[in-house]
Amino acid sequence: MKLEGVFLYYDKENKNGRIYTKxxxxxxxxxxxxxxxxxxxxxxxxxxxHITNLINVSHEVEEIHINEKDKSIEGTIKILDTPKGKLLxxxxxxxxxxxxxxxxxAARGTGTxxxxxxxxxxxxxxxxxxxxxxxAFPNPLKITDL
Numbered sequence: 527m528k529l530e531g532v533f534l535y536y537d538k539e540n541k542n543g544r545i546y547t548k549x550x551x552x553x554x555x556x557x558x559x560x561x562x563x564x565x566x567x568x569x570x571x572x573x574x575x576h577i578t579n580l581i582n583v584s585h586e587v588e589e590i591h592i593n594e595k596d597k598s599i600e601g602t603i604k605i606l607d608t609p610k611g612k613l614l615x616x617x618x619x620x621x622x623x624x625x626x627x628x629x630x631x632a633a634r635g636t637g638t639x640x641x642x643x644x645x646x647x648x649x650x651x652x653x654x655x656x657x658x659x660x661x662a663f664p665n666p667l668k669i670t671d672l
Contacts, residue, residue, distance in 0.1 A: 584610035628666030
C-alpha cells in the first residue's frame, strides 16, 4: 500500500509554533535526495528520539518534492511488511470509511528556532506517520496504491 500527501508546510506557523522557511524546505528535499535509496525509513506515531528505531519502522519514504503553489513538501510513502507496517495498514483500512481519524505525514529532525519562530540549521532524520483527528490536519495522506 502506498500513501501520498503533505509532510510539511513552509512559510507559515505550524501547530508547534514553528515556521519552516522555503530555504529550509529546499534543504530538507536536498538532504532527502542525498540519502541512499531506501534509507529514509519512518515510524508510526511521533517518536521522541531522533534515531529511527528499526523495531518501530512502518514505512519507507520513496520520494519528496516541493509544491510551490501550496507551499509544502509532499511525497510518497510505501508501507512495509513489518509489524508496525501491518498495524498501520490495519488502522488505515479500519478508519478509511466514516471516521474522523486520518493519517498525516510529519518531518522529524533537529534544528534551532530563532526569535522569529523560524527553524534554522535543520537536519532531516525521517518522515513519520501520525494518526490525527481530521480537524487537526486538514490534508490527510491519501491511499494511492493497494
